[in-house]
Amino acid sequence: MDNRPIGVFDSGLGGLTTVKKLEALMPREQIIYFGDTARVPYGGRSRETLIKYARQDVAFLKTFDLKAIVVACGTLSTTALNVIAAESEIPIFGVVTPASRAAVAATRNHRVGLIATAASIRTGAYERQMTTQDPGIRVFSRACPLFVPLVENGRFRPGDVVIETVVAEYLEAMKQVPVDTLVLGCTHYPLLMEIIGNYMGEDVTLIDSGAECARSVVKWLGVHDQLAGPEQTGGCQFYVSDSIEGFAQQASIFLEQEVSPEVYQIDIGVY
Ligand code: DGL
Helix, strand or coil: CCCCCEEEEECCCCCHHHHHHHHHHCCCCEEEEEECCCCCCCCCCCHHHHHHHHHHHHHHHCCCCCCEEEECCHHHHHHCHHHHHHCCCCCEECCHHHHHHHHHHHCCCCEEEEEECHHHHHHCHHHHHHHHHCCCCEEEEEECCCHHHHHHCCCCCCCCHHHHHHHHHHHHHHHHCCCCEEEECCCCHHHHHHHHHHHHCCCCEEEEHHHHHHHHHHHHHHHCCCCCCCCCCCEEEEEECCCCCCHHHHHHHHHCCCCCCEEEECCHHHC
16 A cells, blocks of 8 residues: 555646546545646657757656556656666656557457657657557558647537548548557547547547546556555646646546646646
């Protein structure tokens, strides 16, 4: 049993989709969330910049006494996880391995689609994981650079002609393949689940990388006897690097429930 909090971070608010899953699976856990809202999006940045940001994000979270850190960000999981995990004395979990495992288990025709940020696609990390697990799998990847800014600006609802058009443009080729499984390799994309699901059709299994990561964290903590005890009350404290104005409203959208969160602004540049 371990009542210390779990640190979770992302470039912005997308990682809250992973927090939602963690809270649903482990309602007694305390979570410290950091969203680097001053520097979102991460997805178009260089490897060097992303490693620098990841180190700063982890350094901030480590000002708390944590039992684990979750990189609720596909971009940093593909680009910087090995670096920050090697430097850390506490376990750090990313989204690539659990999402890849789930996709390999789900596909029947061995054709898997992958959508993620440009930085994630550039690394080939998801493809490597999937083809290592099953060399017969063919992965069709597509960077979707417009998704994160649209989602952060609230443009993810079915019927919104802008996002529906962008989804169709990005996914048309995968639909033609056809893939039978599609990995949402960025933690912002679960907000687009309904639109993507409607476009791809019900025969295509959508893999939520953040949700798969949350499941793997629960399993790991259980096996290592590090889940919070029965007396512990769960909750989440939020930290962001830009203004906290409007955060409660945005967080409610990402968490899909009304919240009036405890939220603080920090200067990530000092870490
Ligand atoms: N949500 C993050 C990811 O999973 C970051 C996206 C971005 O900031 O571009 O990749």
